[in-house]
Amino acid sequence: QVQLNQWGAGLLKPSETLSLTCTVSGAYSGVRYWSWIRQPPGKGLEWIGDISQSGLANYNVSLKTRVTFSIYTSTSQFSLTLTSVTAADTAVYYCATFDKGAFYFDSWGQGTPVTVSS
């Protein structure tokens, strides 16, 4: 069973940079991409993007200019960096494993609430 544990700063000011990290543990079969998804208050899920274990990333076009993923295979960690945050980036952020072949997220982190406020 794969487990994901995520952490990062939960309170930011506008224009600051959001940084979150997720650690993957446990065994899984097949190829998995590492993904980030967020849920703004009162809204639905929004895909932020994903990154392969070789470092190939795909980003939501609406966030592409501000988001960067990194992967650290030696420590089974991957991270999200989102620059120039605004109140619109306030959300619960989830990391997840993604089966790229069958297009589903099978394991999720516990979620990190992030608030952007001056």
Added chain:
Amino acid sequence: QSALTQPPSASGSPGQSVTISCSGISRDLDGYNYVSWYQHHPGKAPKLIVFEVYRRPSGVPDRFSGSRSGNTASLTVSGLQAEDEGVYYCSSYGSLSRFEVVFGGGTKLTVL
């Protein structure tokens, strides 16, 4: 605005069946086969309950079943139980790119 369209709410009494629709599924080379559904309880991580339209992960009760007709997928919850109450999201790939993931807006399922 979500790329996939779901009704905002659905409800049913214990023991009844409820079906949630998800329209706007894009067609891949294999057809409209890459649809997944997630159950989300407040304060918890979403949980995968259906993938590839109708397949269930190990441990998900067979009360949850998925189907599709053309570009519309559906999730049916049979024998409703109180713990089924929550928000359900469908997901597939975007219309412009096989590399983009899109979600529906979510359907709040209430067990009366």
